[in-house]
Amino acid sequence: MYSRLLLSAAIAFAAATGISLSAAAQGSDSRAAADEILLAQAMRYDPMRPAMPSPGAAPRPEGNPEFDGLIDGPGAEETFYMCSACHSIALVKQQRLSDARWDYLWKWMIEEQGMADGGEELRETILNYLKEHYSSQR
Numbered sequence: 514m515y516s517r518l519l520l521s522a523a524i525a526f527a528a529a530t531g532i533s534l535s536a537a538a539q540g541s542d543s544r545a546a547a548d549e550i551l552l553a554q555a556m557r558y559d560p561m562r563p564a565m566p567s568p569g570a571a572p573r574p575e576g577n578p579e580f581d582g583l584i585d586g587p588g589a590e591e592t593f594y595m596c597s598a599c600h601s602i603a604l605v606k607q608q609r610l611s612d613a614r615w616d617y618l619w620k621w622m623i624e625e626q627g628m629a630d631g632g633e634e635l636r637e638t639i640l641n642y643l644k645e646h647y648s649s650q651r
C-alpha cells in the first residue's frame with residue numbers, strides 16, 4: 514500500500530515539475546529496482562529523514578500487548594525477547610528505517626552495545642520482521 518502511495522505521490526510530483534516518469538510508472542519487474550531509485554530521486558527521498566505519516570495513510574495497527582505493542586507477525590516474539598533485554602520496545606516501535614539502516618543497527622547493537630549474536634537464523638527472522646513492519650521503504 515505504501516509503495517502505491519509513493520508511486521502516486523511521485524507521479525503527482527512529476528506532473529507538477531514536468532519530470533517524465535512514464536517509464537518508471539510502467540516499469541516491468543526486471544526494472545523495478547532501477548525505477549525505485551528513479552522515483553526516490555525524483556522525490557528527493559532521504560532514508561535517514563524521520564518518516565512522516567502521510568495524511569491519508571491508515572494508522573499503524575495497535576500491536577500485540579503481550580509483546581509490548583509490537584505488530585503481530587512472524588518474528589514479533591523473537592524481536593520482543595531479543596530487543597527488550599536492554600531498552601524499551603518503544604525505542605523499536607517508533608522507528609521507520611530503511612533496510613540498510615536496520616542492517617547497520619543490528620551490527621551496531623552487537624559490536625558496540627554487547628547484544629548477543631544469536632546466529633544467522635535469528636538475525637534473518639528479526640531483521641525481516643523489522644524491515645516488514647518498521648520500515649521507511651514499504
Ligand code: HEC
Pocket residue numbers: 592595596597598599600604605608618622626627628629639643
Ligand atoms: C545489549 C543491549 C541491547 C540490545 C539487546 C538491543 N539494543 Fe538497541 N540499543 C542499545 C543501546 C545502548 C542503545 C542506545 C540508547 C541510547 O541512545 O540511549 C540502543 C539504541 C537502539 C535504537 C535507536 C538507535 C538510534 O539511532 O537512535 C534502536 C532503533 C534499537 N536500539 C533497536 C534495537 C533492536 C531492534 C534490538 C533487537 C534486535 C535491540 N535494539 C537490542 C542496546 C541494546
